Amino acid sequence: MQKKYAILIFSKPPIPGLVKTRLTIERGGGFTQEQAAQFFKRSLWDVTELAMWCMDDLEALNREEREADPSAPERSYDLFISTTPEKNVALMKETIEEIGQWPREIHYMYDRGATFDDHFDMAFQEIFDQGYEAIVSIGADIPTLPRAHVTQAFQWLIYFAEVLGTPGFVQAPCQECGTSLVGFNFDTPINHQGIYYNMTGRPALDGYVEKLVEEGIPNAYLAPVADVDEVEDLAHCLSCARALRTASEYQTGIYVPICSDGGIVHDYHMTLALAMGADFLMLGRYFARFDESPTNKVMVNGAYMKEYWGEGSNRARNWQRYDLGGSAKLSFEEGVDSYVTYAGPLRDNVEASLYKVKSTMCNVGVTNIPDLQKNAKLTLVSSVSIVEGGYHDVTLRSSSPVK
Numbered sequence: 251m252q253k254k255y256a257i258l259i260f261s262k263p264p265i266p267g268l269v270k271t272r273l274t275i276e277r278g279g280g281f282t283q284e285q286a287a288q289f290f291k292r293s294l295w296d297v298t299e300l301a302m303w304c305m306d307d308l309e310a311l312n313r314e315e316r317e318a319d320p321s322a323p324e325r326s327y328d329l330f331i332s333t334t335p336e337k338n339v340a341l342m343k344e345t346i347e348e349i350g351q352w353p354r355e356i357h358y359m360y361d362r363g364a365t366f367d368d369h370f371d372m373a374f375q376e377i378f379d380q381g382y383e384a385i386v387s388i389g390a391d392i393p394t395l396p397r398a399h400v401t402q403a404f405q406w407l408i409y410f411a412e413v414l415g416t417p418g419f420v421q422a423p424c425q426e427c428g429t430s431l432v433g434f435n436f437d438t439p440i441n442h443q444g445i446y447y448n449m450t451g452r453p454a455l456d457g458y459v460e461k462l463v464e465e466g467i468p469n470a471y472l473a474p475v476a477d478v479d480e481v482e483d484l485a486h487c488l489s490c491a492r493a494l495r496t497a498s499e500y501q502t503g504i505y506v507p508i509c510s511d512g513g514i515v516h517d518y519h520m521t522l523a524l525a526m527g528a529d530f531l532m533l534g535r536y537f538a539r540f541d542e543s544p545t546n547k548v549m550v551n552g553a554y555m556k557e558y559w560g561e562g563s564n565r566a567r568n569w570q571r572y573d574l575g576g577s578a579k580l581s582f583e584e585g586v587d588s589y590v591t592y593a594g595p596l597r598d599n600v601e602a603s604l605y606k607v608k609s610t611m612c613n614v615g616v617t618n619i620p621d622l623q624k625n626a627k628l629t630l631v632s633s634v635s636i637v638e639g640g641y642h643d644v645t646l647r648s649s650s651p652v653k
Contacts, residue, residue, distance in 0.1 A: 251323040251324065252323060252324045252325075252326065253323045253324070253325050253326075253383045254325075254326050254327075254328065254380075254381055254382045254383060255308070255325060255326070255327050255328075255382060255383055255384050255385070255386075255404055255407075256327070256328050256329070256330055256377050256382045256384075256385045256386075257301045257304065257305065257327065257328070257329050257330070257385075257386055257387075257388065257400065258330045258331075258332065258373060258374070258377065258385050258386070258387040258388075259294075259297060259298065259301065259329070259330070259331045259332070259387070259388055259389070259390050260332050260333075260361070260369065260370075260373070260387065260389065260390065261294055261331060261332070261333055261342065261390035262333060262334060262338075263333055263338045263341045263342050263345060264287045264288070264290045264291035264294065264345060265287060265341075266282075266283035266284045266286070266287040267283045267287075268287070269286065269287055269290040270286040270287070270289060270290045270391070270478070270479070271283070271286065272479055272480050272481075273286045273289065273478075273479075273480070273481060273484060274286050278481070279480075279481045279484075280481065289478075289484075290390070290391060291345060292393075293390060293391050293392075293393045293478065294345070294346075294390045294391075295346075295349060296393045297388060297389070297390050297391075297392060297393065297395065298329070298331070298346060298352070298356070300388075300395060300397060300400070301329050301388070301400070302329070302352065302353055302354055303397055304327075304397050304400040304401055305327040305328075305329065305354065307397065307401050308325065308327050308401055308404055309325065309326065309327060311401070312324065312325040325408075327404075328354075328355070328357060328382075329354060329355075329356050329357065330356075330357045330358075330359060330373075330377060331346065331356060331357070331358055331359070332358075332359045332360060332361055332369070332373045333358070333359075333360055333361065334360060334361035334369070335360060335361070336360040338360070339358050339359070339360050342358060343356075343358050359373065359376060361373065362376075365446070365447040366442075366446040366447060367441075367442045367443050367444065367445055367446050367447045370387070370432075370442035370445070370446070371441050371442050371443065373387075374387075374434075378436040382436065383407075383411070383435065383436055384404065384407040384408070384411070384433060384434065384435045384436065385433060385434070385436075386400055386403045386404060386407070386420070386431060386432070386433035387431070387432045387433065388400065388430065388431050389424075389429075389430055389431075389477050391477045391478050391479070392424075392430050392475055392476070392477045392478070393478070393487060393491075394475060394476065394487055394490045394491065394494075395430060395431070395475050396475070399422055399430075399431055399472050399473075399475065400431070402420075402470075402472060403420045403422075403431060403433045403470075403472065404433070406418065406420045406433075406470040407420060407433055407434065407435055410435065410468050411435050414468055416468055417434065417435035417436070417437045417438035417439070417467070417468075418434065418435060418438060418467060418468040418469055418470070419432075419433070419434040419438055419440060419458070419462060419467050419468070419469040419470075420432075420433045420434070420469065420470040420471075420472065421433070421455070421458055421469070421470075421471065421472070422471070422472035422473065422474060422475055423454075423455045423474045424474060424475065424476055424477045425474060425476040425477070425483070425486075426453070427453035427454065427455040427456065428453065428454045428455070428477070429454050429455065429458070430474070430475040430476075430477055431472065431475070432458070438467060439465050439467065440458075440461050440462070440465060440467060441461075444457060445457040445458060445461075476490075508527055508528050508529050509528065509529070509530055509531070509532060510523035510524075510526075510528035510530070510531045510532060511532045512532050512534070514531060514532070514533060514535065514536060515535065517602075517603045517606045517607070518606065518610070520533075520603065520606075520607055521606070521607050521610045521611070521622075522628070524607070524619055524622060524623065525614075525622050525623060525626035525628065526623075526628070527623055534558070535558060535590055536603075537596070538556055538557075538558040538590050539556055539558075539590050539591060539592060539593035539599070540556075540593055540594065540595060540596040540599060541594060541595050541596065542595070542596045543556055545557040545558065547592055548589070550589055553591065553592075554591075554592035555589035555590065555591060555592055556589065556590055556591075556592050557588075557589060558588055558589060558590045559587040559588065614626050
């Protein structure tokens with residue numbers, strides 16, 4: 251069984267004079283309109299990146315869930331960004347993609363209706379109509395939102411639906427009793443009318459609580475997270491950022507992926523890199539040998555070869571990565587421009603390489619990479635030991651003449 255879940259970000263496009271105007275000089279703040287728009291753009295990028303990490307976290311938790319219980323549903327997560335009006339969808343997409351390719355697809359939509367209450371109701375319904383089980387909405391101006399908030403929000407909604415057997419609701423307020431995070435299941439009997447647009451000045455937090463009590467909806471409350479609307483909010487955000495940076499030296503548990511960046515020649519090098527803690531491997535030389543590589547296959551000294559060059563070579567001219575600036579050229583050539591032995595189709599070779607990695611893991615007595623990294627021990631041996639450890643003093647049948 252497969253179940254889909256969605257993260258929804260509401261955001262105006264970061265146009266000067268349209269966003270964060272209370273931070274501008276004209277409204278008593280310290281930013282120009284352009285600076286306020288740039289601040290908001292970077293906050294939007296931060297929140298978008300946060301959503302990407304959260305989806306990875308949630309899907310990793312689901313894999314653990316399915317390993318423990320194969321009957322558990324397979325859960326997937328998608329990101330939606332809703333902007334206003336419809337004509338700004340292209341501008342929002344351009345803004346998000348300005349910093350490069352994101353690791354996941356982002357779905358874009360536009361706000362419908364006359365009020366923010368309508369925007370919420372119609373956006374949630376549009377996504378639910380696509381078969382999603384639950385939605386968690388977060389603001390684009392909350393750069394200090396913890397990843398755990400989003401993860402816990404979905405965990406609560408799954409708990410309400412699958413353990414209690416009834417749809418639920420989850421929220422985290424901002425510092426002014428508005429909302430930093432709101433989420434509920436597709437069949438939760440609630441709407442947003444009167445929450446954000448009302449004539450009494452009632453905070454959104456109180457509005458939601460009244461609806462929850464009236465309908466008897468199971469709900470979860472997460473700790474408040476400040477958004478950034480006023481100068482005081484920005485000062486608070488900066489103080490939190492400084493505190494986080496100071497604590498990061500001592501507060502462990504933050505996942506930073508490690509790349510084995512180059513140098514892999516033989517299949518066993520992959521296992522060594524994984525054993526030493528690599529989360530992923532750079533395999534340019536490895537993949538350059540195959541049919542699927544776009545480089546030319548040439549005959550060199552009677553053998554088929556494939557062209558291969560590194561990023562630091564003159565041929566690649568990736569001077570932005572390997573030079574300190576000053577001119578659009580390499581100060582010296584670091585990468586290689588060479589040939590590698592042609593190896594045929596990718597599928598057959600990758601399958602063989604994976605079998606070798608798995609075989610070595612079995613020899614170590616582990617069945618997964620985390621255990622390999624924990625239990626493997628690297629021992630320096632002599633070249634004679636390597637020879638003695640393989641076949642020797644025999645003639646292989648494959649090289650013997652058949653009579």
